[in-house]
Amino acid sequence: MNPNEVIDAYLADVMRRVPGGARDGIDLELRGLLADMLDDRAREAGRPADDAMVLELLRGFGTPAEVAARYHAPSLVIVPAEGTRTFAWMALVGVGLQWALTLPGVFRGESFARWWLSWGLGALWWPGLMVMLSLLAAWLRQRGLPKPAWSPHQVDPERVHRGAMAFGLAGFAVGVAGMTSLPWLVGAMPPPLPGVLAFDPAFLHGRAWLVLPLWIGSFAVMARALSQGRWSVRLRRLDLAFGAAWLLLLGWWAATGGMFLAEATDQGARGGIALVMLFVAIDLVVKLRRRQRAPRLSSTLGRRTP
Amino acid sequence: MVKPQDNPLPKLELELRRGALVLAVLSQLREVQYGYSLRQALAVRGMPIEEGTLYPLLRRLEGQGLLASEWRIEDGPPRRYYRLNDAGERLLAELTASWNALAGTMAGLLEGGTT
Numbered sequence: 001m002n003p004n005e006v007i008d009a010y011l012a013d014v015m016r017r018v019p020g021g022a023r024d025g026i027d028l029e030l031r032g033l034l035a036d037m038l039d040d041r042a043r044e045a046g047r048p049a050d051d052a053m054v055l056e057l058l059r060g061f062g063t064p065a066e067v068a069a070r071y072h073a074p075s076l077v078i079v080p081a082e083g084t085r086t087f088a089w090m091a092l093v094g095v096g097l098q099w100a101l102t103l104p105g106v107f108r109g110e111s112f113a114r115w116w117l118s119w120g121l122g123a124l125w126w127p128g129l130m131v132m133l134s135l136l137a138a139w140l141r142q143r144g145l146p147k148p149a150w151s152p153h154q155v156d157p158e159r160v161h162r163g164a165m166a167f168g169l170a171g172f173a174v175g176v177a178g179m180t181s182l183p184w185l186v187g188a189m190p191p192p193l194p195g196v197l198a199f200d201p202a203f204l205h206g207r208a209w210l211v212l213p214l215w216i217g218s219f220a221v222m223a224r225a226l227s228q229g230r231w232s233v234r235l236r237r238l239d240l241a242f243g244a245a246w247l248l249l250l251g252w253w254a255a256t257g258g259m260f261l262a263e264a265t266d267q268g269a270r271g272g273i274a275l276v277m278l279f280v281a282i283d284l285v286v287k288l289r290r291r292q293r294a295p296r297l298s299s300t301l302g303r304r305t306p
Numbered sequence: 307m308v309k310p311q312d313n314p315l316p317k318l319e320l321e322l323r324r325g326a327l328v329l330a331v332l333s334q335l336r337e338v339q340y341g342y343s344l345r346q347a348l349a350v351r352g353m354p355i356e357e358g359t360l361y362p363l364l365r366r367l368e369g370q371g372l373l374a375s376e377w378r379i380e381d382g383p384p385r386r387y388y389r390l391n392d393a394g395e396r397l398l399a400e401l402t403a404s405w406n407a408l409a410g411t412m413a414g415l416l417e418g419g420t421t
Contacts, residue, residue, distance in 0.1 A: 026361075028377070029341065029386055030361070031383055032340070032385050032386075033341055033342055033357055033361060035383045036342040036382075037342070037357065061357070070359065070361075071365065
């Protein structure tokens, strides 16, 4: 290759990466610039330009990708710098959780290839969804979406946000109504759903009813907190006790199975229950830590108060 | 002790220069220049700039309506010649005033020390 051919090849690589409308101008500009630079080098070296001189010049000028990047306007920031760590953790934990819940089947003898082509790769829906939501948020930011005004964090952790809690309780009631009527609803569903979602009668009569006192108790505690506007010590203890009771009941169901007549549905339900147990456990830990921190916070504030 | 590779001076100096780059380029475009001659004019006056940085900057300034450009073919390859247009002249005057004010402020801060 002669020096001109080397420059041609380099510029072809750059041009593939620059905006289409500006290609001709940038090509001519860079060609002129590189020719001037090469002339200078040849004059300084006291010999005509050769391949080695051109290669040295181009390597110092930057890779084609680097050169092309200089011609691009600053691109859309999908995940802002302050959110990168949280984004990465949420993506990894989401995928890890799905793998942790589904991978044990492989150790029990199921095909790894089958797992990989179903849950293994399928778990990547989560980071994909996160990217799509981040893209939407970036687009809204670019459109100048009004930023929410900053407001101080709630100092009293036991204070109840009445609007959110009322909404949560309404959702709770609707969910409970749906779940308790499910055994009757299933019978009215079109085939094959009655067969797929049919409960095991032994489960309904032996273990399922225990959920009712827990539902009623949890609902009553939350309704009381809503009416009082804050969590009292007694209500918080009751809430923790109900949380622990939920863990025990769900753990019992998940461990023993036999909730649905269809084996596949039962397996799916056990996986779902394990996920719910994880959320309940996290909620319990957060509440317990908050209870431990609250006295420290109040004593610190007390010391600062003149 | 600061290790040689931890010396922040070159990077900070580069950032200082980068802040003044647009003003330096505009100042030399009161006369018609093409990219390489502009780069040499800046280098001779103590403001070296990478070629790869200069050309995209010239395109950006032109895109912002501050420069006028035309292609000319003289001896050598075709070259794009740039010069300030009216908006560029006005911006240069305003930036020069800002620069002088900033330089005065900095001189006061640096000479005044902590007093």
